[in-house]
Amino acid sequence: MFGFGTTNSLTMNDPYPHSLLDRGAQGVIGKPLDRHEGSKKVSGSAVYSAEYQLPGMVYGVLVSAKRGSGKIASVDADAVTGLPGVIQVVTDFKHFLRNAGQGGETKSPTTGVEDIAYFGQIVAIVLGDTYEAARDAALQLPIAYKDHDGRFDFEAHRSETDKPPPNNIPAHFSQGDLDTAMTHAAVTIDTTITTPSQNSAAMEPHASVATWDDGKLTLYGSYQIPSKDAQQLAGALGVSSKNVRIVSEYVGGGFGSKLGISPESAAAAIAAKQLGRPVKAVMLRQQVFDATVRRSNTEQRVRLAADADGRLVGIGHETLCSNLPGEDFFEPAGIGTHSLYPGEHRVINHDLVRLNLGLSGSMRAPGEAVGMLALETAMDMLAEKIGVDPVELRKRNDMDTDPEKGVPFSSRSLTQCLDEGAARFGWDQREAKPAARREGEWLIGMGMAAATRNNLLQSETAKVSIDANGHARVDTAMTDIGTGTYTVLEQVVGELLGLPRDRITVKLGDSAGPESSGSGGSWGACGSGSAVYLACEGLRDRIAKQLGVDSDQMTFKDGMVIADNRATPLADLVGDGMEETGAIKPGQQEKATTQASYGAHFAEVAVNAVTGEVRVRRMLGVFAAGRILNAKTARSQCLGGMTFGIGAALTEELFHDTRTGKLVNHDLAEYHIPVNADVPQLEVHFVEERDIHANPLHAKGIGELGISGAGAAIGNAIYNATGVRVVDFPMTLDKLLDGLPPV
Numbered sequence: 001m002f003g004f005g006t007t008n009s010l011t012m013n014d015p016y017p018h019s020l021l022d023r024g025a026q027g028v029i030g031k032p033l034d035r036h037e038g039s040k041k042v043s044g045s046a047v048y049s050a051e052y053q054l055p056g057m058v059y060g061v062l063v064s065a066k067r068g069s070g071k072i073a074s075v076d077a078d079a080v081t082g083l084p085g086v087i088q089v090v091t092d093f094k095h096f097l098r099n100a101g102q103g104g105e106t107k108s109p110t111t112g113v114e115d116i117a118y119f120g121q122i123v124a125i126v127l128g129d130t131y132e133a134a135r136d137a138a139l140q141l142p143i144a145y146k147d148h149d150g151r152f153d154f155e156a157h158r159s160e161t162d163k164p165p166p167n168n169i170p171a172h173f174s175q176g177d178l179d180t181a182m183t184h185a186a187v188t189i190d191t192t193i194t195t196p197s198q199n200s201a202a203m204e205p206h207a208s209v210a211t212w213d214d215g216k217l218t219l220y221g222s223y224q225i226p227s228k229d230a231q232q233l234a235g236a237l238g239v240s241s242k243n244v245r246i247v248s249e250y251v252g253g254g255f256g257s258k259l260g261i262s263p264e265s266a267a268a269a270i271a272a273k274q275l276g277r278p279v280k281a282v283m284l285r286q287q288v289f290d291a292t293v294r295r296s297n298t299e300q301r302v303r304l305a306a307d308a309d310g311r312l313v314g315i316g317h318e319t320l321c322s323n324l325p326g327e328d329f330f331e332p333a334g335i336g337t338h339s340l341y342p343g344e345h346r347v348i349n350h351d352l353v354r355l356n357l358g359l360s361g362s363m364r365a366p367g368e369a370v371g372m373l374a375l376e377t378a379m380d381m382l383a384e385k386i387g388v389d390p391v392e393l394r395k396r397n398d399m400d401t402d403p404e405k406g407v408p409f410s411s412r413s414l415t416q417c418l419d420e421g422a423a424r425f426g427w428d429q430r431e432a433k434p435a436a437r438r439e440g441e442w443l444i445g446m447g448m449a450a451a452t453r454n455n456l457l458q459s460e461t462a463k464v465s466i467d468a469n470g471h472a473r474v475d476t477a478m479t480d481i482g483t484g485t486y487t488v489l490e491q492v493v494g495e496l497l498g499l500p501r502d503r504i505t506v507k508l509g510d511s512a513g514p515e516s517s518g519s520g521g522s523w524g525a526c527g528s529g530s531a532v533y534l535a536c537e538g539l540r541d542r543i544a545k546q547l548g549v550d551s552d553q554m555t556f557k558d559g560m561v562i563a564d565n566r567a568t569p570l571a572d573l574v575g576d577g578m579e580e581t582g583a584i585k586p587g588q589q590e591k592a593t594t595q596a597s598y599g600a601h602f603a604e605v606a607v608n609a610v611t612g613e614v615r616v617r618r619m620l621g622v623f624a625a626g627r628i629l630n631a632k633t634a635r636s637q638c639l640g641g642m643t644f645g646i647g648a649a650l651t652e653e654l655f656h657d658t659r660t661g662k663l664v665n666h667d668l669a670e671y672h673i674p675v676n677a678d679v680p681q682l683e684v685h686f687v688e689e690r691d692i693h694a695n696p697l698h699a700k701g702i703g704e705l706g707i708s709g710a711g712a713a714i715g716n717a718i719y720n721a722t723g724v725r726v727v728d729f730p731m732t733l734d735k736l737l738d739g740l741p742p743v
Contacts, residue, residue, distance in 0.1 A: 005463070005579040008538035010530075012457060013587035015692045020537060021627070024495035025557040032632035036486035036506060037250070046250045049222040050207035050282045057209070058087055059131040060271055060281040061138040062264060064290060068119040068661025069150030069356045075124060076142040085133025089141065090271040091124045097267075099359045100292045101232045101260020102329055103225065103520050108235030109260060110326065116145070117324055118358050119661040120290025122263035125271050125281060150356040152661040154297060154322055161320065161351035164330045168367075168454070169338060169348075171330060175404060176345030178303065181314030185305035189382045193302065193374040193727045197322075197654040198295040198647075200363050201673050204252025205288050210268035211278035216243045221265055223248045224258045225518025226511035227477045232261045237269055248509040251481040251519075256362035257292045258481070259520045289666035293361030294654060296321040296331040300374040305345065310386045310393045314345035317375060322353045323360040331360065333371030336452045336708065339594050340375070342403045356661050362520070364644060365704035368453050369711075373648065373729055376449035376712035380719065389432070390716070391422050391600075394450050402594040410593035410693035411700075413624035414450060417600040417687055421448070421622040424685065425602040434723035435741050442606040443741070444617075445721025449709035451599035451623065455526075455691075455700040457586045458517035462531035464493060464539060465579035470559055470571030472497055473505045477516040478528040480508055483703055484633030488525045489532050491630060492697070496536035497570065498556025514581060522597075522701025525629060527584065530695040534582030537696075542580070543573050584695065593693045597705045599623035601642070601713035607721045609743045612733030616646055616714060620683040626691040626700035634702050638684045641706020646674045649711035650730050 010016075021029050040046035065072075077089035093114040098121060101109040113123045126141060128134030151157055164171045182188050209220040217239070223229045226246040234241040251258060268281040283291070298321045305314030317334040334348035363369070383390040398415045401408055422428070430446040431437050437444040462476035472493050480486045486506045493504050507513065516528060544551035547563050555562040559570050589595075602620045607613070621638055628634045651672035655664050665671050684706075690698040711729065719725050724739035 005581060006538060007581040007583055008534040009583040010534055011585050011587040012589045012695065015589065016696050017692045019696055019698050020496055021697060025555050026495045026498050028491045029495045030628055030631060033487055033491065033630055035484055036490050048204055048250050048252055049209060049220050052209040052220045054209060054211055054278040057278040057280055058127050058129065058275065059134045060125045060127050060268055060279045061134040062122045062267060062281060062283060062287055063124040063126060063138050063141050064287055065116045065119065065121040065123050067116050067145045067147060068152060069148040070116045071146045071148065072114050072123060073144040073146050079142050080126065080137035080140050083137050085129045086137045087127040087129065088275060089124060089126050090274055092270050095237060095266060095270055096122065097236060097263040099324065099327065100262040100361065103256060103259025103362045104228065105260060106228050106231040108232055111236050118356050120287065120358065120663065122267060122291050125267040127271055127275060127279065150661055151354060152356055152656060153658040154353060154355060157353050157355065158320060161353055164328050164350065164352050167330055167332050169332050169335050171350045173348045174346065178314045178316050178345040178347045181305040181345035182303055185313055186308040187306045187382065187386050189304040189378050189385065191302055191378055191381060191727060193300050193377055195298045195370040195373055195729045197297045198363060198652050199289050199654055199671060200255035200257035201668060201671060202253030202255055202257060205283045205285060206258065206262045206264055206292060207282040208265040208268040209278060209280045210272040212273050217269055218245045218247065219265060219269060220247045222251050222258055223261065224251060224254045224479055224481055224520050226479065226509055227515045227518065229261050230511040233265055233269065236266045246511045248479050251479055254481045255364040256366065256520065259362055262292050285668065286666045290358055290663055293359050295363035296323060296360035298331055298333050298370050300333055302374050302378040304378055304382050306382060310382065310388050310396050312341050312343040312397050315341060315343040316347040318347065318349045320351055320353060321360065322355045322357065325354045327359060329361055331370065332367035333374065335367035335454060336371055337375055338404055339402050339596060340450065340452045341397045342399050346404065357656055358663065365453060365707045368708040369648065372449065372709040373712050376709050377715055377727065380716040390448055391418050391427060394418055405594060407593055410595040411626065411689055411691040412598060413687045413689050414598040417598055417622040417624055420685065420687060421600040421602050421620060425620045427602060434720050441609045441743055443609050443721040444606050445717045446604050447713045447716030447720055448600060448602045449712035449716060451601055451705055451709035453522060453597050453701065453705040453708045455595035455597055455694055456521050456523045457590065457695055458523045458527045459585040460516055460527040460531040461514040461581060461583045462528055462535055463514050463579060463581045464532060464535035465577060466539065466570065466574045467577045468571060468574065470569060471503045472499055473507065474532055475507050475513045476528055476531065477511050477513045478508050478524060479519045481519045483519060483524060483637060484630055485519065485525055485528065487633060488529055488629045492529050492532045493536060496533065496540065496556065499559055503559065522703040526695050526697060526699045526701055529629065529697050530584045531582040533696045534584060535580045538580035538582065539578060542578065546573055589693045595694055595700065597623065597625040597700045597702060599705055601710050603713040603717045605714060605717040605721055607718060607736065609740050612736040612740060614650055614718060614731065616680050618680050621706060622685045622687060623702065623705055624687040624689045625702040625705060626689050626694055627698045628686050629697065629699055635684045637703045638706035639682050641704060642682050642710045643674050643679055644707040645710020646678060646714065648729060649714035653730055
């Protein structure tokens, strides 16, 4: 029986200069602690969504459309329902999801699958006693179509564009007169850089197990934002959100593709309701590629106008990207350009080309991941044209005030990252002249790029309770998508309540818990950690009243509360138990300051002068993201981001057949993500920093910082090695061969 719980709320209207984490005595914040759930994951005892086994459960296999545009004329369910082990074919043209949901939204994704919008759209689910029986029938299910003309070719339709509504930033922005600045500037760059569609390619496929009980749905699904995803699913099904619960205890990678619900969730829920039995639906790998989300392809024109010393007076970043008709999401490639570099004259625009290809949505670092490939390539061009070192060029363009909003940065350690990275990497050994360094038939080059990723605070709640034995428990609908949230929240509680790890339990991923904005956009640990912080602060205040002391006179350590020259077990101060809810939401600080994390990437490559093969020999990143809450999990996030950067630079590309819209490389055999042989030993370092404007933890997001700019550093290194400037990512060897110097 817990004592009456209250809520300690904070709106970030003012700076938060004094964090209790600075006074903690447990000494766990910032330490490279192993993951809370690590042993479960490596031993196979962590239960992922596809591994739930419920009594009476049947297996569902999804059926994909074999047209890129058209209408379903008929589905011949009778042709397969007589097959051994087949139970039912379920079609619901009204409520099945046409598209996956977008991250952060609560409204239903687009429903209705009778009209075909893209090749691979999910149109039915076949139920069987076994997976094999359902799969066999799904492959044989006859579907007749009425074909329509589709829009499958970006080049053919690139002149037909829409201006979309805002996506964290306005689609169009202008300031000053860029055209005039380009005319009169001492030095200019005007280049166009293209990037292909990409897929998140998470290890775990999208999966749902749906079960109904007395009109209420519980869905065990692999999702990043259960609180909002439950509302999306309720909207799609036409039921009250109070009757939908999503449980997502473990997520085997998401990278944005699991921010919103996907077609298997609605199909499993509808089938389970019709059949009256639990239904498991796991997307095939090909269906994950076809029918979840892709990162849009982009065509980015970057213009830079600088004085003779390289200081920018104008900057332009204009992007064409693609999405389905009726979908508003655009790839915000210019999001980092708004505040990374100065320039009085600015144009940052985004326009959509409507295509009948899979849904475009958020993929790790939406905007910066591909936008900085273009911007940082252009900055490298500018450095060469002026004859200044690329690191020095970026330092000359560092600043204290946002060039558009006129407000200060909450913290900005870009120059420190550049200096430390250059020193650690041995940047002074770089040959400025391209193709000047050889080792046999290998051309060696170095490149670098700046990194930035917007820092976002979302509304978060979390409950912390202490039982009569002095054990603490955290409850929140936040998820851990492999980023280390379980561990970081455990560390915050341990530091503030003075408890060892074995006396703390963290429960995540249940939409029935305190509402959370989930994991995405690099806001996860900072937001949920702040809510946990506030809950612990409330508990400390109540304990202080019981002791008759000021809260700042107490020390919490090893399960004891030390105050007024006496030490009391925490368990003795909570009676039958005590609980507190913490709640945080963004306020005026996000308007009074510009908040972002920063970094610098350095890469060395070897390019074979005969074959054009590229090998990344070494790579280093230095990052500043406020207080680092766990050095190991933060480092892991940066390592993963840098690996993403290698893929973006060298290998990753979705190929759509421009005749039919079919995605032809929709599996991990043909969509080439970097593997162990592609990735050298990566080096990650952090600059000491605190951000009192961000949240009570003084931490900033880091999950997507590592990818931002990483691929550009590799591309710039390839140019330094070969003298071949490739502006069409990925930089496959066929794009290098013709320009390579003779052996």
